Amino acid sequence: MTRTVKIFDTTLRDGTQGEGVSLSVEDKLKIAQKLDALGVTYIEGGWPGSNNKDIEFFVRVKELELQHAKVTAFGSTRRKDSQAAQDPNLNRILEVGVSVATIFGKSWDFHVHTAIQTTLEENLAMIYDSVHYLKQNGLEVIYDAEHFFDGYKNNPDYALATIRKAEEAGADWVVLCDTNGGTLPHEITEIVSVVRQNLKAPIGIHAHNDCELGVANSLAAVMAGATQVQGTINGYGERCGNANLVSIIPNLQLKLKYEVISEEQIATLTSVARYVSEIANMHMPVNQPYVGAAAFAHKGGIHVSAILRNSSTYEHLKPELVGNKQRVLVSELAGQSNLVFKAQEMGLEFDTSNQQTKQLIEQIKEMEHQGYQFEGADATLELLIRNAYGQLEEIFTLESFKIMVAKNLNQPVISEAIVKIKVHGETCYNAAEGNGPVNALDNALRKSLMAYYPGIQNVHLSDYKVRVLDEKDATAGKVRVLIESSDFQNNWSTVGVSENIIEASWQALADSIRYALLNQTRSDNKPEEQKERLGLVNH
Template sequence: MTHSAAPRSFELYDATLRDGMQGEGMALSAEEKLRVATKLDELGVHLIEAGFPASNPKEQELFGLLARETWRHTTIAAFGMTRRRDVRADEDPALRILAECFCDVTTIVGKTWGLHLEKVVRVDRDENLRLIADSVAFLHGEGKRVIYDAEHFFDAWRDDEAYALRCLRAAVEAGADTLSLCDTNGSSLPLQIHDAVARVVQELGAHARVAIHAHDDAGCGVANSLLAVQAGATQVQGTTNGIGERTGNANLTTITADLELKMGVRSLPEGGLARLTETSHFVDELLNRTPRATQPYVGRNAFAHKGGLHVAGIRADARTFEHVDPVEVGNTRDVLVSELAGKGTIIEKATEAGVDVDDAQAVRIIERVKQLEHEGYQFEAADGSFELLLRRETGAYEPLFTLESWRVIVEQRAEGRVETEATIKIWIGGERYVRTAEGNGPVHALDAALRSAIVQVHPHLRDIELTDFKVRILDSTKGTGATTRVLLDASDGQDTWGSIGVSENVIAASWEALVDSLSRSEQAGRRTASDAAASGVEA
């Protein structure tokens, strides 16, 4: 295999703002796209494909915003396509927009596969070569770095290698700086990708950079990208978290970590990889998507350990059950609590919570967890409730209040309106509090009534926000009499925790989770105040 005499530096090309937005339910405003671009620049991505400039009002607004920014690491690329068959390149409106755009880099997509020439654009093969060459030559002549996006390249390669190469040569001879080989249908397997890329590098790598643009329809997007790099590609295109149409694009988040940590290919500036988890979650949250817990490197469960033997191994040497240090990608290790937990898990979680636990207590807590999980509790996602369990079992728990009673009334009015009212009666410090509140449902009304009483003594609990509410039926065969599990997520703006409630009555289960959520916040506050007092610092 012959490579260029002057090796090219490696590039990451993020297509989230264009290709990623083609996925179902994916939509961002121009301002939000600017925020994503800024975050990717902070990460250190080399190229960001922003979309079609001026193709619609939103894109026009976006490119106006992008043009005003100063970019530290990244270069913005504008996307378009080869000229129309009946128009000269310098007269094609879309190409003129690319030429006049502020972007120094333009990516243009062209046809490579005979099937598309026959069924879609209906041009013969020689005319298609002219479309490619004319479009690239025009933009190159306008001073642009041109990336030629060879659509359906690997399908074309399997159909007619010689013609696929002719398309690439036409682009290179016209001035294309980079040849992006696209597995547009995501149909190829890793070895097919490797062999084709290696051949292209051998034939044209001395004259142009070779890039890989993979989709994930066969579940091989990441593997195909890595094999392409192994074969000589020096640019990888993909999207953050792998979003995109159908099953998505190659996951650039995973690829970035694999390149640096597994293949020794520096893809980000020094320290950039530590921003990977933060960037991944930022994009998901902006898209109103829950970050995928099982996503490699950046997922919540990527470094989560549940089994007792695993936890023991991690405590002895993290390399026993972790392939990389989570800190390298900006993630954290998590020890999950379940009936599989051993003493080491319990002791580690107790240490994190600031609770002293000896071996005998750890064994007792394990047995208590087993009993509760048999009843339907699950503490993996309810760390707040588990912390309270630790405190109860070790005598370190101070109840937030003493319950006398609670009551919820749901009334359906004739005109269709449903009204909910909750009344709670509790005791705090020897004083009785009775509060009534309305809400848009039972849990909302209970939360409002409880807070109106409890903030009289613990005002900071007013700021706790319930961020998620999940209900699961544990035994659907019992119908409406089945046991229900409720999981609540809460946040104080800095910390986030989960709480759980289990009951045959969904409102009772919700009340239990709600009380645990507020109690955990109060316990954490007391711990912070205690630590501050012990160190002589004002809390």
């Protein structure tokens, strides 16, 4: 018998409660489409009773014609000492026209007395009335038992009574919430097992990550009988975040063999995680399991030598299953195996005994001595290797650039860059303003290249880091600039080093644009004459 788990995504509601996360209506609509394509069962769009932005989302999401997911609206049980039919929050859920409602109620007697300041009996009535009212109006109802695990540990009889009341009222799902994120996996297993014996309604789990156990607790709950998992993409959420669906989905499907989404959908997991991080403007940790840039990255020479023979020596699964890829980092710790792997990845014959290869290795070592770091700048490294093997011609060459920064009293700083480059023998001279000198340089360079390569408009700088290498020299010290770029399909990093921060930035920026054009050539499968125009030469 196939074991199935339904995924309930609350990135658009609970995820936005995370520090630094703010999504516009347009952002939420874009993410909803990605979540639907990923194959989640429920998308929690927001709390229509709390703000107008969420109301607008529920109106506009109907235009998307989602294929897989049901959109659910969030709210609380009715207010104490009132009637469900007159409760504004419950009625707002009905007004936005969703087919599924998710409402939460109190499971912890401490919260009943302290937070909502009512009796235990009235709280049970609030749960029953609210679920029953929504069911009477034809909605599927998911009941979130807030603070359930803390409530159970404090007063198990009352905690169980609250979810029985929700079931009695007709709740389609009863979701057990570890709202404070302080429960341990063995406790989750024990408590969910007890609930499974006392409840006929299907059970869900909603875990928070305050002990860094959100994923582990979600898996424990499923193995004890839960069949719905709530969480967010990349673990966004209040305090330490929610359970991370990007780790939960592959753990359930690829490790525990539950049926969650299709093979084709799980292969998009990395791109979805990175897309959401871009839209949310949140930096994605490189070491995030399954989907991070370093999740399948190898640095030690012994490791690389082994994975060249068989990748399972140092990888727990094939990265392609989740849409990621294997990476080999080149650094002072790496051996020749690392460069061999990188070259093979590019389809090059890499003979470590020939003079060309030895010169490249010496060049890389010398650049590292100067302060370059290639383990975080794969794109710059690929350009170096291709250039050494005669597979890359200059798409453009710099003739000069000038930058002007002006500041007047009580006025913002103005940055302007003038860039003069040569593209296929033609001189291009353009000026552009920007938020800062690097942004101005970027804009001027793009302006010059746009006529030749219109696809460059899809490339954007997603991260910019500066590190001072010689701290003792203070502002005169050498700096390393690392630029991360994206075109919503791929991410790549480039590096530049100089005593001058603008020159280091130019090096990284120019490499980023060169690599973007190289990528476009490969992905577009252009004819040979177009490839030559992009600066690629086949030998």
